[in-house]
Amino acid sequence: xxxxxxxxxATVDKILxxxxxxxxxxxxxxxxxxxxxxxxxxxxxxxxxAQKKLVLTRMIGTAKLxxxxxxxxxxxAEST
Numbered sequence: 208x209x210x211x212x213x214x215x216x217a218t219v220d221k222i223l224x225x226x227x228x229x230x231x232x233x234x235x236x237x238x239x240x241x242x243x244x245x246x247x248x249x250x251x252x253x254x255x256x257a258q259k260k261l262v263l264t265r266m267i268g269t270a271k272l273x274x275x276x277x278x279x280x281x282x283x284a285e286s287t
Contacts, residue, residue, distance in 0.1 A: 214251055218243060222251055225277065231264050231272035276287060 221241040226232055232240075238248035252273060255261040261273045 208222070218247075218251065221277060222248070222255065226261060226273060226275045228275045228277045231257050233270050235270075237273075271286060 215266045218241065221243075224236055225237060225240045234252055236244060237243075238253065240244040241248065243251075252261055256263060256273070259276060262276050264272050264274050266272065
């Protein structure tokens with residue numbers, strides 16, 4: 208049986224409010240700002256990146272920097 212990851216909508220909202228277009232942040236920054244564990248933040252970021260709600264912009268050493276896309280993913284734009 209394939210397990211699908213579940214995400215708390217309130218936590219997703221906290222992350223998406225914190226990460227703004229043009230503002231590069233690390234997973235550590237996201238975890239600190241939202242009050243969640245760094246490992247949990249990393250899992251959420253991976254899923255949000257796959258959903259195109261976050262974008263990997265660059266790497267500095269081993270740190271990955273993410274930002275919000277300038278345009279909403281198509282399915283979100285249609286629902287608003």
